[in-house]
Amino acid sequence: MPLYRETTGSGPDLVLLHGWGLHGGIFGSLAAALGAAHRVTLLDLPGHGHSPLEPPFHDLDTLACAVAADLPGACTLVGWSLGGLVALRLAAMRIPQVQRLVLVATTPRFVAGPDWPHGLASEVVEEFALELARDHRAVLDRFLALQARGDERQRALIRELRLLVHQREAPRPAALAAGLDVLCEADLRVETRHVRVPTLVICGAYDRLTPPAAGRYLAEHVPSARHLLIPGASHAPFLSHPDGFLHALGAFLGETVPIAEPT
DSSP, X not given: OOOOEXXXXXXXXXXXXXXXXXXXXXXXXXXXXXXXTSEEEEEOOTTSTTOOOSSOOOSHHHHHHHHHTTOOSSEEEEEETHHHHHHHHHHHTTOTTEEEEEEESOOSOSBOBTTBOSSBOHHHHHHHHHHHHHOHHHHHHHHHHHHHTTOTTHHHHHHHHHHHHTTSOOOOHHHHHHHHHHHHHOOOXXXXXXXXXXXXXXXXXXXXXXXXXXXXXXXXXXXXXXEEEETTOOSOHHHHSHHHHHHHHHHHTTSOOOOOOOO
């Protein structure tokens, strides 16, 4: 079944992919700013927001294929966190629709290991998985708090994330479990060298979920990638530091992106 989408603006296509447990509405203010120069599409990943979990995804490839089926003919693909893993996988697969790639708070491997110190400890992720079966709402709330930890606007960012997540339907528990499996199992370090489209990697300097070193790895291993570190930001720089984020994105897209005035 098609994924739920919201499209605004006109011009070259931008598609924005959200992170675990959230929905496309997280990018509402970003889409409003970008819509003056682009046609912006916000997708809800399967089982998140208004999108059905039919058929269910069970790994990164099935999740990526579900997204690929809903991409426009040619687009810049912007992926955040779990959405960044999906975007990176699609670019590595050389899906022809993906013309440019923006990876926000993205890591090629979410879980730390003997040869990968730039991730969450496996015990932390395993604890998330155990708690998910007991109380998925509590796990989601804890995950939102982790996304803001370390940010110079931490308290305001937590409030904003919690407000935004409730603007659409709660993610289905099965989708949360499948998404957590993707985060636990995916390792795209080898696949980074297969990306052949212009790429921008944006990281928050204080990100505790996808550390800046993971972003530097992507920038060093994806051919022709550019890297931007946003000081003071954690895992959601497009929310906490929108001006710097938009200027960086606009420069990458080759034009000045008008910044919407606060309402």
